Amino acid sequence: MAAAPTFYVVSGSTVKGVIGGNRDLVFDAVETAYRLHSAGSSINPDSYFLRYPDEPRNRIIALPAHLGGAIQKSGIKWISSFPENTAANLARASAVQILNDSTTGYPLACIEASLISATRTAASAALAAEHISPDPFAGSLCVVGTGLIARTTVEWLKLRGWQFSQVNLYDLNQGEAERFRKWLHEQYNVQAVVKNSLADAISGSSLILFATTALEPYLADAKLLEHAPTVLHLSLRDICTDVILASQNIVDDVEHCLKARTSVHLAEIETGNRDFISGTLVDALEKKFAIDLNRPRIFSPFGLGILDLAVASFVLDAAIASKAAIAVPDFFSNSARW
Numbered sequence: 001m002a003a004a005p006t007f008y009v010v011s012g013s014t015v016k017g018v019i020g021g022n023r024d025l026v027f028d029a030v031e032t033a034y035r036l037h038s039a040g041s042s043i044n045p046d047s048y049f050l051r052y053p054d055e056p057r058n059r060i061i062a063l064p065a066h067l068g069g070a071i072q073k074s075g076i077k078w079i080s081s082f083p084e085n086t087a088a089n090l091a092r093a094s095a096v097q098i099l100n101d102s103t104t105g106y107p108l109a110c111i112e113a114s115l116i117s118a119t120r121t122a123a124s125a126a127l128a129a130e131h132i133s134p135d136p137f138a139g140s141l142c143v144v145g146t147g148l149i150a151r152t153t154v155e156w157l158k159l160r161g162w163q164f165s166q167v168n169l170y171d172l173n174q175g176e177a178e179r180f181r182k183w184l185h186e187q188y189n190v191q192a193v194v195k196n197s198l199a200d201a202i203s204g205s206s207l208i209l210f211a212t213t214a215l216e217p218y219l220a221d222a223k224l225l226e227h228a229p230t231v232l233h234l235s236l237r238d239i240c241t242d243v244i245l246a247s248q249n250i251v252d253d254v255e256h257c258l259k260a261r262t263s264v265h266l267a268e269i270e271t272g273n274r275d276f277i278s279g280t281l282v283d284a285l286e287k288k289f290a291i292d293l294n295r296p297r298i299f300s301p302f303g304l305g306i307l308d309l310a311v312a313s314f315v316l317d318a319a320i321a322s323k324a325a326i327a328v329p330d331f332f333s334n335s336a337r338w
């Protein structure tokens, strides 16, 4: 007789330990998830947005997903974004990931997922940067929006071996940029410069990371990118249509990214077509289109639930193996049908 599985809870500190001790395997898990998705071994329905009419900046998003291949798990990430939290030194985003067994459908675990989410976002950005840059691992960096995602992405770029000749920082809240500057110095002995304007920060940078919380695009001057940098557009809504159209655009998944009023979605609405998208990141990895070094290359990842699922599945296996996952006895007290 089949028994209900043991249900586990995995805390944030366990997640942190597993990810910190297995960076290369986590990076591989992200790339594998993208490749499984590209090969059709995944189900990644639309994300569901819970929004508050009176508080339009706040939202909670559900990201259901299934991965086949060697992973064979389903699950859902439930992630809140409340930007005002940061004023009280509380993270903007908080999240849990539920994993389900794909044979019985039973929930297997509830895992703290804010770090998983930031990690998969940062690792996927680092993967893209390596494959769409003319001179990977070198050049100058500009960070626009110096919050948690920017910090995690810089960590992953450094882990992958990037060395920057210069780092410019820009944030609407200069105090945040200053904190980021201090962190870069303490962590990596990197001397970054906080700039007073977006134009100054971007000027000449070969790798530009957008990780703001902007809701409407504001980067309208295509001249700012005429030096053809690599752009990691993680916050998705910073770049105006004319600049998008003057660039080579690479996404994680075309259908997903052309939704929810992202910059590329707005470009599609304005032009009535998708011709400005060259392909996905996996298409770039598989050299299905040529990287255009004469134009800015903008990677806009919508953020797929399959990535959270892949990293969470890796974390759960490692946490169970090291006995750090907390088993909840009798979680399914009524699982026998009769």
Ligand SMILES: NC(=O)c1ccc[n+]([C@@H]2O[C@H](COP(=O)([O-])OP(=O)(O)OC[C@H]3O[C@@H](n4cnc5c(N)ncnc54)[C@H](O)[C@@H]3O)[C@@H](O)[C@H]2O)c1
Pocket (backbone or CB within 6 Å): 081, 083, 086, 092, 093, 117, 118, 121, 144, 145, 146, 147, 148, 149, 150, 170, 171, 172, 173, 176, 211, 212, 213, 214, 218, 234, 235, 236, 301, 302, 303, 304
């Ligand atoms: N694409 C993905 O897969 C993915 C995944 C996770 C998070 N994100 C996005 O990354 C972004 C950053 O997340 P976070 O957790 O670091 O947020 P955060 O609140 O920690 O940091 C955001 C920073 O951006 C600054 N900012 C806001 N608007 C700005 C602007 N117009 N110009 C310059 N700075 C600006 C804020 O002052 C803040 O310091 C969010 O938009 C989030 O939705 C994307």
